Amino acid sequence: MTSEQWGAALQLLWGPPAKPARGPKRGLTLEGIAGAGVGIADAEGLSAVSMQRVAGELAVTKMALYRYVPGKAELVALMVEAAMPEPVALGVEGAGIAGGGGAAGGGGGWRERLGVWVRGLHAGFRQHPWLLEATVGVRVMGPREVGWMERALAALDGCGLSGAEAMDAVVLLTGHVRGIAEQERATSGGVVGGAVGGGPDAQLGVMLGEVMRVHGTDFPALGAALASVAEHGGQDQALEFGLERILDGLGLLVAQRAGGSAG
Template identity: 45%
Template sequence: MEAKPDTLTAVLWPAEPVRKRGPKPSLSRQQIIETAIEVADASGLSAVTMQLLADQLGRPKMSLYRYLPGRDELVALMADAALGAPPAAAGRGWRGRLRNWALQAWPVFLAHPWLHQVTVGPRVFGPNELGWMEVALGALDATDLTGAERLDAVALLTGHLRSMAAQRSAGPRSATDASASDDIEAQSAALMAQLLTDHADRFPLTAAAFGQAQRTGTTDQALEFGLDRILDGLGALIDRRRG
């Protein structure tokens, strides 16, 4: 129920493995995490239930608690595992590297539609998430930005990524079918269109912009739009600092 930062740290940053005495575990933490990620990818994070997970693994429910302190810790482990190892830095200059970094993170969020609602707010970072951050900060290493500015810049980028990822996949839904990603976005757009035609007098600008955008824009364009705007803004600051 409650947040347990110390337990989360202990789980995400495991200490030395001690020699065991008792019987051999018939399951592994990695196994649980992997199937949990599969379930979450297919049916949403709310479908990741200790009961379902145990059924999937062919064990009784309570046996899972030998490997994990609780569900919160499982989710944290899922997030860091789903993020995966950070990519190698690639690209020309800070801008190219940062852009590549974001474009490499994007498919990760698309592959795990629940990831954006978990990598948010004050939390305990896992090794992989810290690794991604390290790579992003590496892109800004040659600039004259201060430490706080670099962190803020990376936070701005990740915030945009998460925001766009949220647009793709619904929030706390428990979708049963896998074809929900496009459906939900299209369904939401249709509903919005209906709403705006019904109340076009109260929201004329929104109705006009939406009507025009519906023929041209997609979410991928929104991603690139925000990305380029952020990079432009960062570029202006970096140039100002250097000059």
């Protein structure tokens, strides 16, 4: 979507909603149009969505659909807004350093709120895997997506980070969530309810097990790690492991800003 197209998407997402172009009496809604697109994407992936396909689902002509939505880019923007969950509610009590923000451990404050935020965003991507494809690049974001960014930044309010640092922290956390969700999407076929057969780590372990049976002596460190996993478990915990390590690093930075200790 180019900057010349942003005006239409902004109007559709942020309103007030424009009246459809001239034609028969209004019979569709933006919510219904978005819902039809979401249903197709959930079942078959984003590539299956087209103006013609959505029009067919709504039992109207493609030209009738164009009276409401000027093109596929705007259609996808509406779908993202409809599919994104409502931003998770994060408590504001105990914000900043006083709420356990400077500690690498500890459960309250900014650290706990960002944990809730990450898990909520991850759940949204798991519910609608095509969102990973639809939410890349420079584009117009709707109220829900912007609301997620607002929640994360608010969780860091009072921690002593600069605006740039807080934004980068949100980007880092989002990238972690997206990376895990991408792996899950690949193992599920990219659609809701796709066959998983174990998480990404488990499936990787099965494949590597086959390799190691023949070539295990060439990769002793990998063999030892796989043996430990087989004995003690711990597969498919990358989301939580990465989250804790990112929060540990942010805790060190917050402590530096406060002039204290992160331990």
